[in-house]
Amino acid sequence: MKGPKNPIEMEKQEWRKQQGQKRFKTWLTVCSPIFLLLVWQFLSQSGLIDARFFPPPTAIISTFIDLITSGELFYHINISLFRIFAGFLLGVIPGVILGLCMGLYAPIRHFLSPLIMALMPIPTLALLPIILIIFGIGEVSKVVTIAGSVFFPVVINTVAGVISIESIYLDVAKNYEAGKKDFFLKIALPGALPFMLEGIQMGQAIALLTIVAAEMMGAKSGIGYLIWTSYGAFLLKEMFVGLILISFFGYIFSLLLRGLQRKLLPWR
Template sequence: MDDQQIKESAEKIERAEWNKRQRKAKLQQLLTISSPMLVLVLWEIVTRTGIMDARFFPPPTKILFTLFDMGLHGDLFTDLRVSLVRILLGFLLGVIPAIAIGLLMGMYSPVRYTISPLVMAFMPIPTIAMLPIILFIFGIGEFSKYITIAISVFFPVVINTAAGVTNIDNIYVDVAKNYGANAKDFFFKIALPGSLPVMLEGIQMGQAIALLTIVAAEMIGANSGIGYVIWMNYKAFLVPQMYVGLVLISFFGYLFSLVLRGLQNKLIPWK
């Protein structure tokens, strides 16, 4: 076999592998789209046929029409904007200090041994259980809701960030020391990029917890927001309107997850 035949054979194998990857990607996309659509179609069928009580589980089409009606004739978008602002500001208030503290815990063992017991002690306490104390300290205004979300986000991010630093391969640390890297260089060039894969998983977890927390907080101590919409419509037994709030929370949770996954692909493409 001459060089030309070897080259053609290699190109044929490469094309076959590329086509195989493309078929696999298309199958994954199809499954991703078809599974929720199948659930919605089954939901529609079982409620329309009376198998499932439509009073408690209204069909998806009715929820969709209710969403449009609430958007056109109600304060739905105002409540949605209020919740999104609370989530964003609370998320930033929790993530930024969590990253800084997590990096310090991973870099310096005295910091880790000092802060870890506090993190382990407070982390099991549900954030909603701490809401009365938060209200005592920060009042019933918007800032208390930001703090509630920040606390719920803080723990998964700080733990994952610290774990990400401690799991960095020692060879990178040794190389940095041999080249005389100072604390600033180690912080920004070794600890921060090295911990990104695990840190971003913590941030991904944090955004999901932020959504859960804001809904619970708005049900208990707010007069606006998506959680408030869900709770008030539940109390009035306006079930389709209640499901609209649930659908919006689900939608934005999925959207935030996609955004963070995209950010992860940009920051750590090797993963």
């Protein structure tokens, strides 16, 4: 008859099991895009799909290297990243501040909610002609377009986060005569942080969608411009390079924000 297992040994076995599961999940994450590329390569080379419209990944990689070597790709990437980050910050910062104010103060919430709910369903790209009239066709119009698309999910999620804070925390702060600064920084901001980060996560995805469309419609540089002009000239390998870059940046930004979320909200 076997005696009870050593607790230390059981803990080691559990740790090994968790590490094995983590490695398996990582392996699956890496294998899925590689599998897709291999299938794509096979279908294109075998003629099952038209290589003129779906060039094999090896040809796209070769085109990517050529664009990198010429410096053209870095030029478009730098411009697009600047527009994304500038517009993202311009949308997130006012969205967070206004969302905290609306969540904490009911009069502000009731006054602004109809305006936000009325404007939110309108796609920012539908307002692009008005934005171009007001700000011109320069960089400002691109940044404002991205900021407008990011602003609404951030402000709405921030308001929801503040409203979801249990009233006992607000009551304690009032009993201790906390000032407005303490209400913002020690009650509203930490309490709304989970919802706020979800809104920011949505915002970064929308920012990528918006920058591509904005650069297609009113720009002479950027990844969206590269995609659109390549399509117009039937340079589909260059077009796929742009599409894959947008997908790559979306994945990287998502990983960074989720890493930030784990640091700020370790209990989640």
